[in-house]
Amino acid sequence: SQTIHQWPATLVQPVGSPLSLECTVEGTSNPNLYWYRQAAGRGLQLLFYSVGIGQISSEVPQNLSASRPQDRQFILSSKKLLLSDSGFYLCAWSVSWRNTEAFFGQGTRLTVV
Amino acid sequence: AQSVTQLDSHVSVSEGTPVLLRCNYSSSYSPSLFWYVQHPNKGLQLLLKYTSAATLVKGINGFEAEFKKSETSFHLTKPSAHMSDAAEYFCVVSDAGNMLTFGGGTRLMVKP
Numbered sequence: 572s573q574t575i576h577q578w579p580a581t582l583v584q585p586v587g588s589p590l591s592l593e594c595t596v597e598g599t600s601n602p603n604l605y606w607y608r609q610a611a612g613r614g615l616q617l618l619f620y621s622v623g624i625g626q627i628s629s630e631v632p633q634n635l636s637a638s639r640p641q642d643r644q645f646i647l648s649s650k651k652l653l654l655s656d657s658g659f660y661l662c663a664w665s666v667s668w669r670n671t672e673a674f675f676g677q678g679t680r681l682t683v684v
Numbered sequence: 685a686q687s688v689t690q691l692d693s694h695v696s697v698s699e700g701t702p703v704l705l706r707c708n709y710s711s712s713y714s715p716s717l718f719w720y721v722q723h724p725n726k727g728l729q730l731l732l733k734y735t736s737a738a739t740l741v742k743g744i745n746g747f748e749a750e751f752k753k754s755e756t757s758f759h760l761t762k763p764s765a766h767m768s769d770a771a772e773y774f775c776v777v778s779d780a781g782n783m784l785t786f787g788g789g790t791r792l793m794v795k796p
Contacts, residue, residue, distance in 0.1 A: 577727075613788075614774070614786050614787065614788040614789050615728075615774070615786045617783060617784075620783065659725070661727055661728065663728075665784075671716070671778065672716075672718050672730050672733050672776075672778075672784075673784055674730070675720075675727035675728040675729075676727050677726060677727045678725065678726065678727050680725060
């Protein structure tokens, strides 16, 4: 069966520090991968998605970036965190591009102080 | 373009009473529709999905939803609420060649 791992679960970082959140999927090949952010009291915002190694699409301009160094690994990064980067970050994967559900990791609660 | 509107940001019910969470969508194609549940500080769990088969879809934990094309709705229901149902619920649409689009979420509160 397929599983998705996301870590760390919680993170407190000072403003201006770098960020690296990692997500890996097991039990499937060539998944579509996604990073979402959920700010307090708000819905989900798609940040990045990837349909293959090295293929990253950004949905919103910001100081975050994403990389996919391996087929089932998706990394969210920042060189310098802002206070506004605080939120709940969710990684997800799906089998194919069209009309299919996504499966979510357990999320990372990021607090920038 | 596709969009999803969850008509209630908060719904409060008493334990043992029915649950209705409303969702309307807009899509240019024949969409797939999903309901997800999120408990505090957890990821999203798929409750049920509609993918152009039967219009009444049964999901986990006693939830079901009915796809009504004429009303562009996909409301989530449960006959009898349980305390463990208290969570945030998201209606999601996916159409041809597009990403998942999430509604704003509905927070369900269950009173004892």
